[in-house]
Amino acid sequence: MSFSVSVVKWRFVALVYCAPFCVFADQAAPDIGAARATNRGVTVEAEFTVELNESRTANEIRVSVSETGVATVAVQLAPDAKRVTWSGPSATDQREKVRKELGKDLPSAVGGKEFHIKITFVGRPPIVRAWNSDGEYEPLRELRRDIELWTHVPYVVTQAFFQRGQADESAGSYIAATRSYRAGLAEMGELYSDANLLDDTGTKLVLAESNESKNNQEAAAAVYGRVLESRLRAYERKYRLKLAK
Amino acid sequence: MAGSRRPGPQDAWIDSVDIEDGTLCRAASPRPGPIGITTESARDPSTLASVERFGSAGKHPAGLVHLSLAAIRRETGCGVGESLRDQIPHLVQILDDLRTTSVPLSALAGSPPGRRMGGLRDVLVALDLNFLSESVNPGSGELLSALTMGGSRTAATRRNSGIDGDSDTITDQLSRSVAILTRLIVQGIVDYLLKDGSTAGASPSMGSSAATGRPNADGVGDVMPLFVQLRSSKLGEAFATWIANNWKDLLKNPRLRAGPYSGGGASSTRGSVESQRKALVSPTQSSTPAYKPPSAPTGNTTPAGSTTPPSSSLPNSTAKTCSDAPKTITLPKNVNDTLAKLWKNSFPDGKSQEQGGTIVQDKNGAVSVVNTGSGDSGTFSPNRNVGSDQTVIGICHTHPYDKSEGGYTGVSFSGADIAIAANQREPDYVQSGDKQFMIMPTDETPNKLDYSKLNQEQNNRIGELVKGGKSLDEASRIAANETAKKYKMAYYEGSNGVLQRVSC
Numbered sequence: 001m002s003f004s005v006s007v008v009k010w011r012f013v014a015l016v017y018c019a020p021f022c023v024f025a026d027q028a029a030p031d032i033g034a035a036r037a038t039n040r041g042v043t044v045e046a047e048f049t050v051e052l053n054e055s056r057t058a059n060e061i062r063v064s065v066s067e068t069g070v071a072t073v074a075v076q077l078a079p080d081a082k083r084v085t086w087s088g089p090s091a092t093d094q095r096e097k098v099r100k101e102l103g104k105d106l107p108s109a110v111g112g113k114e115f116h117i118k119i120t121f122v123g124r125p126p127i128v129r130a131w132n133s134d135g136e137y138e139p140l141r142e143l144r145r146d147i148e149l150w151t152h153v154p155y156v157v158t159q160a161f162f163q164r165g166q167a168d169e170s171a172g173s174y175i176a177a178t179r180s181y182r183a184g185l186a187e188m189g190e191l192y193s194d195a196n197l198l199d200d201t202g203t204k205l206v207l208a209e210s211n212e213s214k215n216n217q218e219a220a221a222a223v224y225g226r227v228l229e230s231r232l233r234a235y236e237r238k239y240r241l242k243l244a245k
Numbered sequence: 246m247a248g249s250r251r252p253g254p255q256d257a258w259i260d261s262v263d264i265e266d267g268t269l270c271r272a273a274s275p276r277p278g279p280i281g282i283t284t285e286s287a288r289d290p291s292t293l294a295s296v297e298r299f300g301s302a303g304k305h306p307a308g309l310v311h312l313s314l315a316a317i318r319r320e321t322g323c324g325v326g327e328s329l330r331d332q333i334p335h336l337v338q339i340l341d342d343l344r345t346t347s348v349p350l351s352a353l354a355g356s357p358p359g360r361r362m363g364g365l366r367d368v369l370v371a372l373d374l375n376f377l378s379e380s381v382n383p384g385s386g387e388l389l390s391a392l393t394m395g396g397s398r399t400a401a402t403r404r405n406s407g408i409d410g411d412s413d414t415i416t417d418q419l420s421r422s423v424a425i426l427t428r429l430i431v432q433g434i435v436d437y438l439l440k441d442g443s444t445a446g447a448s449p450s451m452g453s454s455a456a457t458g459r460p461n462a463d464g465v466g467d468v469m470p471l472f473v474q475l476r477s478s479k480l481g482e483a484f485a486t487w488i489a490n491n492w493k494d495l496l497k498n499p500r501l502r503a504g505p506y507s508g509g510g511a512s513s514t515r516g517s518v519e520s521q522r523k524a525l526v527s528p529t530q531s532s533t534p535a536y537k538p539p540s541a542p543t544g545n546t547t548p549a550g551s552t553t554p555p556s557s558s559l560p561n562s563t564a565k566t567c568s569d570a571p572k573t574i575t576l577p578k579n580v581n582d583t584l585a586k587l588w589k590n591s592f593p594d595g596k597s598q599e600q601g602g603t604i605v606q607d608k609n610g611a612v613s614v615v616n617t618g619s620g621d622s623g624t625f626s627p628n629r630n631v632g633s634d635q636t637v638i639g640i641c642h643t644h645p646y647d648k649s650e651g652g653y654t655g656v657s658f659s660g661a662d663i664a665i666a667a668n669q670r671e672p673d674y675v676q677s678g679d680k681q682f683m684i685m686p687t688d689e690t691p692n693k694l695d696y697s698k699l700n701q702e703q704n705n706r707i708g709e710l711v712k713g714g715k716s717l718d719e720a721s722r723i724a725a726n727e728t729a730k731k732y733k734m735a736y737y738e739g740s741n742g743v744l745q746r747v748s749c
Contacts, residue, residue: 195668195696198601198642199661201623202704203721207651210711222649226597230623237626 048102051118052147059160063151069095071151075160084160086152088241094150101146107139115144154191155235158184162228169225174217181224185231192235199234201227309337309416316424321431322500328487329427332480336423339371340388365429373478374430380440381433388429391422428500430480434488435501437471468492472573472743482742486575489743559604559612560672561638565688567749570735574683574744576674580604581742583614584641584676590619591645601625601642604674605635614641622650639685640665641674654678655718657725657738660703664696667732677718679740684725689733703728 052063059078065071069090076083102119112132117140120126131140148154161184168177185205193199208223235241310333317326329336365388369375468489475485488495495501559577564570576584587600602617615635616628625642646653656677658666663684666673670692672685686692703724710720722738729736729748736748 190697193661193697196626196665197661198599198620198625198627198640198659198665198673199623199700200599200644200656200659202661202700203644203656203659203707203717204623204646204650206704206708206711206720207646207653207717209708210717213712219649219651226622226650230621233621234624234626 048119048121050098050102050120050147051116052144052151053116054114054144055116059157061153061157063147063153065090065147065151067099069150073151073153073156075153075156077157077160077164081160081164084156084163086156086159086241088152089239090150091152091239094146098143098146098150101139101143106143107137109137109140110135115140117144117147149191152239152241154187154189155232155239155241158188158228158232158235160184161187162225162232165221165225165228169221174221177221178212178217178224181221181228184228185224188228188231188235192231192238194238197234197238201230204230309333309420312416312420313423316420317427320421320424320428320500322498323431323491323495325427325431325484325487325491326424328483329480330483332484333423335479336426337419339368340419340422340426342371368426369430372430372480374433374475374480376474377430377433377437380436381429382436388422388425391418391425431488431495432501434471434475434492435495435498438468438492438496468573469739469743469745472575473739473741476575476741476743482575482578485743489573489575490571558610559606559638560685561606561636563670563686563688563690564735567687567689567729567733567735567746570685570687570746570749572746574737574739574746576681576742576744577612578742580612580614580641580674583617584643584674584681587617587641588643588645588676588678591643592647595647597622597645597647597650599623599625599643599645601627601640603627603629603631603637604639604641604672605631606638607632607636608634612638622647637671639672639674639683640669641676644675644677651717653716653718655680655722657682657718657721658684658728658736659721660700660728661696663703663725663728663732663734664694664699667694667734668692668696681739681742681744682722682725683737683739683744684729685735687733687735691732694732699728 049064049066052061054061060074060076062074063071069092070087071090072085072087074083074085106119106127106129109129109131112130112135114132115136116128116130118126118128129140131137136144161180165177165180165184168174168180204223204227208220208227211217211220211223310330313333313336314326314330317329318324365381366375366378368388369378369381374381472485472489475488476482478485559574559580560571583602587602590600591598599620599622600617601620602614604612605615606612615631618628620626620642622645627640627642629637629640631637644656646656654677658673658675662673662675666684667686667690670686672683675682706724706727707717707720710723711717715723726736726748728734734748735746737744737746739745
């Protein structure tokens with residue numbers, strides 16, 4: 001996952017696997033017929049579903065996705081915050097990569113509470129792994145990151161930050177709004193970008209930073225908000241997504 | 246009817262035809278179609294009304310537009326006439342109005358110069374050229390003389406012959422008057438350019454000479470404001486484009502230099518064939534690509550449905566080097582109008598939203614903007630899926646900053662914009678307020694620029710400049726120009742559809 005350092009510092013704190021979200025595990029994966037993928041001689045013989053739960057003191061992320069690519073993501077930035085949910089097609093450019101990784105033996109984990117993954121192949125017992133960020137093996141980190149990209153987790157998290165920033169801005173809390181927007185920008189990174197995008201948000205970001213340095217917080221928040229919204233919309237256009245709510 | 250000419254002796258200037266150099270005499274062929282006023286002008290009621298008021302009484306004078314074009318060439322010694330082809334009926338109308346409101350020829354001798362200049366000033370006002378009123382030479386009353394003489398001769402012809410006036414004579418006088426007026430205007434433009442050179446430091450525009458605050462190497466000031474004003478005048482876009490492409494040659498043309506008029510007009514046009522031949526050839530050769538209207542401009546519409554007039558051409562291939570790129574680019578009217586419309590639509594509900602489109606050229610050479618659409622506050626994704634008979638020759642978009650973003654205008658290219666222009670090998674046009682920008686790669690520009698790296702570098706540079714006290718728009722223009730130079734691209738700035746190259 002592409003969490004930037006600044007976000008990771010305060011977000012990756014603790015994990016609690018929340019039973020209510022196991023509703024995802026009950027969703028039957030659609031029959032995909034004979035479509036199967038082969039990688040390095042290892043054949044993924046059955047359709048599968050993946051559940052990924054990331055839970056910390058400040059926020060929770062829950063993901064459910066089937067092999068066919070229909071994903072459901074729920075993000076809650078704080079216990080009292082509004083949950084942002086999104087469901088839609090996963091990123092096809094990441095699907096094959098995840099499928100290949102699942103074709104290998106899933107790395108073992110030392111146990112933990114921050115991350116919990118459950119992979120269910122039809123007709124087989126589910127494979128479950130749980131671990132914490134401080135003991136995250138590289139193969140697990142890579143798998144988790146790829147699943148997040150596959151299911152647009154950064155986009156949904158960014159959307160949550162954007163909504164919180166808007167709420168802060170409406171309440172006149174411009175510094176808090178700027179903080180939320182900046183967190184969203186860090187979460188999104190350059191995932192919104194593509195080689196055909198006439199991207200002028202960087203110029204607007206210069207303006208936002210200039211306003212912030214001059215302690216013009218209201219103007220800074222406004223421009224940061226515009227930039228973040230632009231990048232969200234660009235991401236949606238890139239992956240043809242519908243707006244997260 | 247096929248080409249023909251009137252029987253009898255061929256006069257040196259009334260009936261002259263353009264002769265091209267060579268071992269054989271190759272005379273210009275008349276255009277197909279009815280002889281007489283050109284089809285376009287014949288449909289114009291104002292032209293017919295003017296001709297009738299001049300005394301032809303319904304008999305159409307032959308080749309008014311054709312004769313006017315030939316007369317303009319003789320009068321000015323350059324090819325500016327073609328750019329005025331569609332305006333000639335309008336000029337005739339204005340001249341006729343001037344004639345009917347002027348004092349008789351007999352009274353002109355004693356009338357003060359101001360009265361005569363006042364008449365010409367009225368013409369300039371009618372053509373939205375009043376900014377030239379201090380530059381246009383009154384021509385010692387030659388324009389009014391030509392007009393009034395034409396009317397007198399017509400009246401005399403009527404009285405003597407007892408028939409409806411000699412329409413050929415009327416047409417000759419009309420075309421001569423049009424030519425004199427054209428020469429006076431072009432002389433005024435030359436004078437304006439030279440005067441502007443002495444005060445160029447005061448010019449506030451974004452042109453290259455303004456950037457230095459000094460006249461440029463041609464001894465003139467910032468030429469862009471002049472082109473902008475010409476473009477909005479009644480003489481139209483084609484005329485403005487022609488001037489923009491040929492102004493340097495005009496400065497070298499002795500017939501058009503300021504000072505007492507010494508006879509580039511009626512008297513000298515009766516001169517030698519050699520002098521006419523020189524006038525036909527040399528002044529039309531330009532150091533910059535000359536404007537060539539599309540061969541089939543009809544039927545070309547923007548998404549808004551506006552018809553494309555004969556208009557400017559846009560670059561449809563990369564130049565070898567930056568200095569090989571056109572110095573001036575004039576947007577076709579439909580493209581300029583579409584950009585204006587996109588800008589107008591860039592603030593729905595007061596919130597910034599980029600708009601853009603794809604500029605295409607069809608197989609007939611007509612240029613239009615297709616696939617117009619919206620992006621968001623800071624991005625736009627062009628759609629290059631165009632018709633099979635269309636070629637993408639550029640993309641365009643807007644750079645809006647709404648009130649909450651400071652309301653900036655004149656914000657130039659981002660690094661991402663420039664990277665796409667370089668990697669796609671296509672020009673990119675931007676509208677930001679009343680400012681317009683264009684950047685295009687040359688053959689010397691790398692074709693695989695790192696999009697993210699370039700974007701980041703450019704944003705960093707803009708940030709540095711802003712921290713150094715530059716406004717955002719100014720910083721963006723400086724950074725865009727620097728990047729253009731670094732990657733050997735041709736970068737343009739301008740407004741109202743006239744853009745000047747500034748990167749080299």
